[in-house]
Amino acid sequence: MRRPDASRRIGILALPGVQLLDVAGPLDVFAEANLQAGSLAYELKVIGTAPGPIASSSGMRLLPDSVLGEDSEKFDTLLIAGAPHFGQRLPEAKILDWLLHEAPRARRFGSVCSGALALAATGLLDGRRVTTHWSVADLLAERFPAVEVVVDALHVRDGPVRTAAGVTAGLDLALALVEEDLGQEIAKRVASQLVMFFKRPGGQLQFSRRGAANPAGRSSLQQIQRWVIAHPDEDASLATLADRAGLSPRHFxxxxxxxxxxxxxxxxxxVRIEAARQMLEAGERPKQVAGACGFGDIDSFRRAFQRQLNVTPADYRRRFETREDKG
Structure with missing residues (x-):
């Protein structure tokens, strides 16, 4: 394999407790791109915060290529991988200082999964459109209001910033970077070799379980919510719900x-879309689901479902079909 005049240095910062796939997934995409390009288009580096192996969230350990401050050469692309604990605590000051120094030196930088929380703490995401894992998207928006969070995206590009929704979406982001650098043909060959979509259909909310149907607010409102959840096929117009609450429609x-x-x-x-998802996953046909979940007809159901999840009910159902279903 020949070495080009200038390999693109890809750095992935892996903190203790890192999600292993947030590191290994993108690295495998870039490594496969090297094979498909027939050259070392990418030089891959894993950066740790201290000497020695990095314990991942699964218990497996990564041996970093370098630690913070050891490598003075700048990166072409710098990503910070996510870790399940980012929602509880942010990285210590020395890590944020390192990101503040290194990220602006890179041609592009960003995050995978909850790594966006750590990167946002530096202020480098202020005024940028970004995404993160659906489970921490609200937390990111609340904690860093200067950041525009795109909840449903698999990955987002904004200037030099690249962010991915997380876990397997890190592969989607890496593949998009390969397409930017090496062209569509090589990116398609990488996707084929790794048995992944070149452009995955839908957004990340098709996978989420956000708990949007959990009752909230004062008890009188929670009673109404529980009734809707239990009867998604019933009339749930504003007038009907207000009447059940004993309030005027405007006040309700x-x-x-x-x-x-x-x-x-x-x-x-x-609520109705969530109920529909459960029925589709259980193998029910879209036409039956539409009526059972309060949609007037199959066309209005299809439009509402696709508007929320960026995938049709039929395509969503097919993902859960067994061999017997298809037979």
Whole structure:
């Protein structure tokens, strides 16, 4: 394998407790790109925070190529991988200082999964559109209001910043970077070799279990929510819900928005889509699901489902089909 005049140095910062696939997935994409290109297009480095192996969230250990401050050569691309504990605590100051120094030197930088929380703590994501794993998207938006969080994206590009939703979405991001650097043909060959979508359909919310249907707010509103969850096929218009709560439609809508942060109609639609997902996963046909979940007809159901999850009900159902179902 020939070495090009200038390999692109890819650095992935792996903190203790890192999600192993957030590191190994992108690295495998870049390594396969080297094979498909027939040259060392990428020089791959894993950076640790201290000498010695890095314990991952699964218990497996990674041996880093270098530790913070050891390597003075700048990176072409610098990514910080996610770790399950990022929601509870952010990296210590020396890590944030290192990111502040190294990330702006790179041609592009970003994060995989909850690594966005650590990168946002540096201020480098302020004013940028980014994504992260659906389970910490609300936390990222709340903790760093200057960051624009794109909840449903698998990966997002904004100037020099590249962020991925997390775990397997790190492969999608790496493949997009390969396409940027080496062209579509090589990226397609990489995707084929790794048995992955070149452009994965839908966004990450098709995988999420956000608990949007959990009752919230004062007890009178929770009673209404429990009724809708138990009867997704029933009339859930504003007038009907307000009447069940013993309030005027205007007052009910204002109270609901105030306590749940969304309109009753938006919340009801989310509940119905979640109910529909469960039925589709169990093998029910879209036509039957539409009626059972309160949609007037199959076309309105299809539009609502695709608008929320970026995938059709039929395509979503096929992902859960068994061999017997297909037979």
């Amino acid at each position: 809508a204002r109270l609901f928005q105030q306590e749940l942060g969304q309109t009753p109609a938006t919340w009801v639609n989310t």
